[in-house]
Structures are given as structure tokens and as C-alpha cells.
Amino acid sequence: xQIVPIASGKGGVGKxxxxxxxxxxxxxxxxxxxxxxxxxxxxxxxxxxxxxxKNSSIGTYLTDKTPFQSIIEPTEYENVSFIAxxxxxxxxxxxxxxxxxxxxxxxxxxxxxxxxxxLGAGTxxxxxxxxxxxxxxxxxxxxxxxxxxDGYLFIKNSxxxxxxTTYKKGTPGYTLLEELKKNSDKMKTxxxxxxxxxxxxxxxxxxELFLSRMKQFRPRLVxxxxxxxxxxxxxxxxxxxxxxxxxxxxxxxxxxxxxxLQDKALASRLPVIVxxxxxxxxQAIYRIxxxxxxxxxxxxxxxxxxxxxxxxxxxxxxxxxxDDYAMKLSGIDDLVGSGxxxxxxxxxxxxxxxxxxTQLRKENVLLKSKIVRAAKQGFKV
Numbered sequence: 001x002q003i004v005p006i007a008s009g010k011g012g013v014g015k016x017x018x019x020x021x022x023x024x025x026x027x028x029x030x031x032x033x034x035x036x037x038x039x040x041x042x043x044x045x046x047x048x049x050x051x052x053x054k055n056s057s058i059g060t061y062l063t064d065k066t067p068f069q070s071i072i073e074p075t076e077y078e079n080v081s082f083i084a085x086x087x088x089x090x091x092x093x094x095x096x097x098x099x100x101x102x103x104x105x106x107x108x109x110x111x112x113x114x115x116x117x118x119l120g121a122g123t124x125x126x127x128x129x130x131x132x133x134x135x136x137x138x139x140x141x142x143x144x145x146x147x148x149x150d151g152y153l154f155i156k157n158s159x160x161x162x163x164x165t166t167y168k169k170g171t172p173g174y175t176l177l178e179e180l181k182k183n184s185d186k187m188k189t190x191x192x193x194x195x196x197x198x199x200x201x202x203x204x205x206x207x208e209l210f211l212s213r214m215k216q217f218r219p220r221l222v223x224x225x226x227x228x229x230x231x232x233x234x235x236x237x238x239x240x241x242x243x244x245x246x247x248x249x250x251x252x253x254x255x256x257x258x259x260x261l262q263d264k265a266l267a268s269r270l271p272v273i274v275x276x277x278x279x280x281x282x283q284a285i286y287r288i289x290x291x292x293x294x295x296x297x298x299x300x301x302x303x304x305x306x307x308x309x310x311x312x313x314x315x316x317x318x319x320x321x322x323d324d325y326a327m328k329l330s331g332i333d334d335l336v337g338s339g340x341x342x343x344x345x346x347x348x349x350x351x352x353x354x355x356x357x358t359q360l361r362k363e364n365v366l367l368k369s370k371i372v373r374a375a376k377q378g379f380k381v
Contacts, residue, residue, distance in 0.1 A: 002297050003107065003115045005130055005137040009150025011121040013142040014224035017262055018285065019118035020048035021271045025289035027079035028273075031113040034072060036083040038130055039120040040095070043085030050269030051075055051082050059086025062099050068106040077274075081112070095126055104133065114292075123154055128161040135216040135298040138253060141238070142224050143231035152238050155219055159192060159246050162217060165304065166210040173203035173210075193247040209301075216298050220253040222288060227258050254288040256281055 004022075008015040016039070023035040037045035038058070046053050056071040075082050095103070107115060119127050131137045137158075141151035167173035176199060180186055199207045223235045232255050242250045257280050265275035273282040 001108075001110060001112050001115055002136075003117065003134040004292065005117040005119055005133055006140060007119040007127060007131050007137060007154060008121045008140045008147075009123070009152070009154040010147055013121075013140050013147055014256065014262075015121065015140045016045050016048050016118050017272070018138070018140055018222060018224070018256070018288070019116055020045060021273045021282075021285045022289055022292065023080050023114075023116045024049070024077050024271050025273055025286055026114055026116075026293065027077055029289065029293060030079065031293065032079050032111075033114045033116065034081045034083060034110055034112045035075075035116045036107070036118065037085035038117050040085050040126075042120065045118050046082065046084055047266065047269065049075060049077065049080075049082065049271055051084075053084040057084035057086040058103070062095070062103070068109075072110070077271075100126060100129065107133070123157040125161070128158055131158055132162060132165070132300075135213075135218055135300055136220060136295065138220045138222055140222045140224055141234075143226065143234045148234050148238060151221070152241050155238075155242055155248065155250065156246060158219070159214075159217075159248060162213060163210060166213060167199075167203065167206050171203055171206055173199050173206045176202055191245055196247070209303075213300055213304065214248065216300055218249060218251055218298060220251040222253050223255040225258045226255050253291055254284060256284040256288075 006015055006019045006022075019035065023033045026033045035045070035049070036058070037043045039045065040058065043057075051073075054073065056066055056073065058071065060066045061068055061071050071083055072081050073084070107117075117130055117133065119130055121127075139151055139154060141147045164174070164177065167177060180190075180195070196207060196211070199210070221235055221238060223232055226232060235252055235255070239250045239252065242248045259272075259279060259281040261276050261279050261281060262272050265272045268275060272279065273285055276282055
């Protein structure tokens with residue numbers, strides 16, 4: 001079985017549109033497919049395929065001890081089964097380490113040709129860990145400047161998550177990475193290839209393992225909401241930045257033109273490739289499906305733990321907020337440094353980031369207040 005995680009740096013770029021229609025296109029080609037809604041806390045993938053969710057879902061499986069096989073439901077589409085998420089259960093977005101490990105084990109036991117994981121938007125740890133279920137995850141973005149930046153940042157965060165999964169706590173490499181995190185200036189100007197040189201010196205064994213995993217790691221990019229063929233140049237910008245700053249070769253899987261049909265299809269509770277199979281958008285999805293089927297499968301080594309070592313705590317959340325702040329700044333520096341942003345785009349970016357960073361600071365203050373209260377209560381939260 002091939003696992004195909006589909007993610008996006010930000011919402012609203014068509015991630016679920018691609019997930020749903022790709023699953024059906026693969027099913028039409030005779031492949032046995034399971035489509036899973038992992039946008040936990042905001043699950044609505046069932047609307048894309050017009051599926052009526054019953055009581056069985058990832059949420060009920062994790063909280064009510066429902067058998068895993070019972071949450072895999074058949075759909076009206078040939079060869080396609082569906083696993084619903086659950087936005088009705090509070091706190092489901094923050095899975096405990098044991099829950100995540102249990103979910104991952106069950107995913108790997110599914111009998112299918114393809115398991116498509118529709119992930120939530122952003123760079124939360126659970127999203128990155130699920131994206132790393134395969135070296136060939138798909139990133140969906142759009143030509144807007146903010147979407148381009150967030151798409152690049154998602155890949156950058158994925159590389160760092162892959163790095164932390166390789167350099168276990170207590171190793172010399174882990175110690176070096178922790179020291180690096182304390183220096184925001186270095187984080188903003190960080191070149192992964194340069195960092196690897198330092199890691200080779202202090203931790204050569206784990207660095208060799210990391211380089212092996214980086215060779216296998218080959219994310220694939222889909223550019224959606226194209227209005228003009230020139231918009232496809234944004235994909236090359238992301239690819240150039242990934243190559244220069246991350247030492248990573250990003251594959252270009254395809255592009256999808258903006259089409260009002262997708263809104264009409266959604267209102268009809270039908271996938272686009274069913275609503276209008278010969279439309280430009282549908283044909284683009286079929287081309288992507290063909291590439292996915294013809295791609296040579298890749299896997300990480302057997303010792304890769306898929307990021308199941310984390311713990312969900314308020315302290316971890318506070319660290320994530322700090323990291324997000326630093327990564328936002330470093331992403332802008334990367335794109336400016338490589339000449340990927342024009343002056344007009346930079347002005348637009350600064351305005352958008354100023355607002356987002358203000359919101360991030362507010363969230364950080366809130367998290368700190370929660371941590372203080374939790375400490376006073378002996379962490380009884």
C-alpha cells in the first residue's frame with residue numbers, strides 16, 4: 001500500500017478538493033483506495049464526495065474504543081472507502097503520543113493500494129508527522145505570495161521534523177539542534193546544507209542516517225488556482241528555495257487552473273471529476289492521478305519512527321508558537337535572499353506577516369498565562 005499524505009501551508013488552496021478527486025480518479029483506474037479525513041477539528045472532507053457520515057469516525061475510534069475496521073466505510077464510488085474525521089470532539093486536534101502511534105499502526109495495516117490522508121493546513125506537529133508517513137507527500141499551494149511562502153515553510157518545517165526524528169534526544173546532534181533553536185538570528189539565516197556540515201562533525205553516524213532519509217524524501221508540489229500560465233512560475237520559486245536553502249529536490253506533480261465548476265460541484269455534493277469529467281480542472285486531476293500511479297514508490301528505512309515520540313503539553317505548544325514566529329521570519333529571508341520576491345510582493349508580504357505575527361504574539365501570551373496557571377496547579381490540566 002502507498003500512503004499519500006496531502007497537505008498545505010495554509011487553508012483555502014484546494015487541498016481537500018485534490019484529495020477527494022484524486023481518490024476517485026484512482027478508484028476509477030481500478031485501484032483500491034481509502035480516503036481519510038485527518039483535518040481533525042475541522043473535518044468536512046465528506047462534503048467533497050457527498051458522503052453521509054455515520055457515527056463511526058476517527059474521533060469515535062480514539063474516544064469510544066470503536067474497532068478501527070468499523071470506521072472504514074464504503075462510498076458510492078467504485079473502489080473508494082472513506083474514514084471520517086470528527087470535528088464534534090473537543091481537543092481532537094491535539095492527539096496524545098499513544099493515540100498518534102495507535103492511529104499510525106492501524107493506517108499501515110489497511111488493505112488497499114492507496115491510502116490518501118487529507119491533512120489539516122499549517123505546520124502543527126501532528127500534521128508534520130502524518131505528512132512524513134511517506135517520503136512522497138503532496139503539498140498543495142496557490143500562486144498568491146502568502147500561499148507560496150507558507151508552502152515553502154511547510155516543507156522547511158517537514159525537514160526539521162525529519163531531522164529531530166533522526167537525532168534522538170541525548171545524541172550530540174540533538175544537543176546541537178537545541179542550541180541552534182535558542183538563537184533566532186541563526187535560525188533566520190539557516191542553510192540546511194551548512195548545518196549538515198556541523199552535524200557531520202559532532203554526530204557523524206546519525207548525520208549519515210539523516211542524509212539517507214533526505215535522499216528518500218521527495219515531496220511533490222501541486223499548484224492550484226492558476227489564472228495565467230505565468231502563475232506556474234511560483235512553483236519554480238518554491239523549488240529553487242528548497243534546493244538552495246534545504247538541499248531538497250522538490251518534484252512538480254502538476255497544476256490546476258482556477259475553475260468555478262468546483263464551487264458548483266461542491267454545492268451539488270459531487271466531486272468535480274464526476275460533475276464535469278471533461279472540464280479543464282478534471283483533466284488536470286486525471287493527469288496528476290496518472291503520475292501518482294506511475295511513480296516509483298519510496299519508503300523511509302525501517303527504523304524511522306514516523307515522529308511518534310512527541311508529547312502534547314502546554315509547554316510544547318508554547319515552544320511551537322516561538323518556532324512558528326522564527327520560521328515566519330526565516331522564510332521571508334530565504335525568499336528575499338534568493339531573489340524570489342519582487343519589491344511589490346515584499347510589501348504585500350510585510351503587511352500580511354505583520355498582521356499574522358501580531359496574532360501569533362497574542363496566542364503566545366495566552367499560552368504563557370495557561371502555563372503559569374498550570375504550574376500553580378501542579379500541571380493538573
